Amino acid sequence: MSAVLPALLAPARTARDLAPEAAARLLAAARATPSAENHHFAQPRWDGQGTLSLDLDPAWDALPRQTRFLASMGVGAMAENLQLAAAGELAVLHEQWNWRATAGGTVATFDVAGGLGTAPAAIGTIARRCTNRQLFDPAPLDPTLVRRLDRAAAGVPGTVLHWITARPAMRAVAALAATAEGARFVNRTLHDEIFAHVRFDVGWERGCERGLPPGALAIERPMRPLFSLLRHWPLCAAGRWLGLGLGLGLRAGRLPALRSGALVAISAGDAGIKDAVHTGRAMQRLWLAATEAGLAVQPIPASCLFTLDWWQGVPPALRARLARGWESLIPGRQPLMLMRLGHAPAPAVRAGRPAE
Ligand SMILES: Cc1cc2nc3c(=O)[nH]c(=O)nc-3n(C[C@H](O)[C@H](O)[C@H](O)COP(=O)(O)O)c2cc1C
CATH class of the missing domain: 3.40.109.10 (NADH Oxidase)
Structure with a gap:
């Protein structure tokens, strides 16, 4: 009974949701991205359903311009890793970018937009890079x-x-x-x-x-x-x-x-x-x-x-x-x-x- 109840109360998943284990793999892929100082000034987040986002560091606006510039390259690399990792889960992500995002704001969201036929072989490369x-x-x-x-x-x-x-x-x-x-x-x-x-x-x-x-x-x-x-x-x-x-x-x-x-x-x-x-x-x-x-x-x-x-x-x-x-x-x-x-x-x- 106690195992069944949480499952019944949990919101129904749709074909466009991510399973928690898949979402965890995607977040790990985003964190594995390279960054100039080996520190990411954007955090990947999952909403518990079908949307992932990249949120800028709360201190973003106060960072020197060159740090933000290098960190933005890291954000681009994160987006690439997310797409590749999603493809490994047989999912396609639809991206939306907010180029005006400021400190603490969401710079990009990634919604599961459908399924892929086959997983690319390149997925293990994210960890080896x-x-x-x-x-x-x-x-x-x-x-x-x-x-x-x-x-x-x-x-x-x-x-x-x-x-x-x-x-x-x-x-x-x-x-x-x-x-x-x-x-x-x-x-x-x-x-x-x-x-x-x-x-x-x-x-x-x-x-x-x-x-x-x-x-x-x-x-x-x-x-x-x-x-x-x-x-x-x-x-x-x-x-x-x-x-x-x-x-x-x-x-x-x-x-x-x-x-x-x-x-x-x-x-x-x-x-x-x-x-x-x-x-x-x-x-x-x-x-x-x-x-x-x-x-x-x-x-x-x-x-x-x-x-x-x-x-x-x-x-x-x-x-x-x-x-x-x-x-x-x-x-x-x-x-x-x-x-x-x-x-x-x-x-x-x-x-x-x-x-x-
Ligand atoms: C935008 C950017 C600039 C970088 N610049 C240099 C650099 O000038 N010299 C260098 O040796 N590595 C550079 N790196 C590599 C990072 O130091 C490295 O990605 C980070 O320390 C994490 O290590 P990893 O790539 O082995 O995971 C850069 C990486 C990025 C994303």
């Missing part, structure tokens, strides 16, 4: 594979994928990446921004639910003590005059870009929140397809983002130099994301996620 910051095999990716990945990531409104596979172009992009990544260590605002999210407290062997575990950063063992010291700004400020920016730009930007099988820039119409969401969505489509193909992936978007005139902490000369560089590579387009792809062993340490 991760950021791999090691140096990859520099052998060029097979052109057939590149075409397949391009097709998989195509179709997100306003976005264009720019494949950079020829060596001279890869060298040009590697120079831009070196400039931008090096600048992160010798400009106070950029320095503080990056080190604020590195969780030195968890040590080098473990992951963590929020922030970046140092072990996932692919820093060579002998370099780890030096890297730990770099979190102290006065040291970087002094090192600036000794070429620290050049050295770290080489290690964090140029080498990783060159030690890749291909680079892909993603451009979007402008640089509004909608463009960020769409860029994040295209990024995630590509990342999942690449994971499915057994490739390692790392986003290295600093050289793109530092071209935005409102990005704080970027000296005007650096911004102009990066903008000129990108303009010569992809004329008339605004790059918002840069990804490197290639073959590499799985990383020993990965970022985790909170359970709920």
